[in-house]
Amino acid sequence: QSLLTQPPSASGTPGQRVTISCSGTKSNIGSNAVSWYQQVPGAAPKLLLSGNIQRPSGVPDRISGSKSGTSASLAITGLQSDDEADYFCAAWDDSLSGVVFGGGTKLTVL
């Protein structure tokens, strides 16, 4: 069982806005920055957001993040077919002295 909780699935139609939530505790999301990773089937994960809201070079600005208390969210606007992937949140956990991941959310573009 993952220490960060994500919905197992999400979906939307092209052009729509989709959000994916990530719920944690005081010792992880409540105290540390959240990162988000995208994993297309058959490929390695790719960094999508760091420091809760920062996009690495090359990630489009229709991808955004937010954090409040012990929860974080990833939002994708203008949904495209190539957004179809698994999305994972991650954060350092002070109690475990290690990184914890969410269980992942499979995003389907209908």
Added chain:
Amino acid sequence: EVQLVQSGAEVKKPGESLTISCTASAYTFTDYWITWVRQMPGKGLEWMGRIDPRDSYTNYSPSFQGHVTFSVDKSINTASLHWSSLKASDTGMYYCARVVSGSADAPFDSWGQGTLVTVSS
């Protein structure tokens, strides 16, 4: 372009030993920690731990402590993950990734392509 290139897929029997590698290029190897992540078939990502290439300091997840060993060879910009006695439950995809040194919650900003390990009798 920053690259982490991992060694190829392995098929092993339970009880056998195995070392897989991750070779870095296009950045200063000692400026970034290397972290290892497991993904079992059809499952999510699990953090195994990390190693500091400057001094080989390691930080293992409790779930993997004592079962795997991390090492680095700075002379060839390579990090390794070693098992001395594999179990069937070690079957999975293993990724290396780099992490900015000095910050516990730094992101994994570049990943290897993964090494598939299959353990079966």
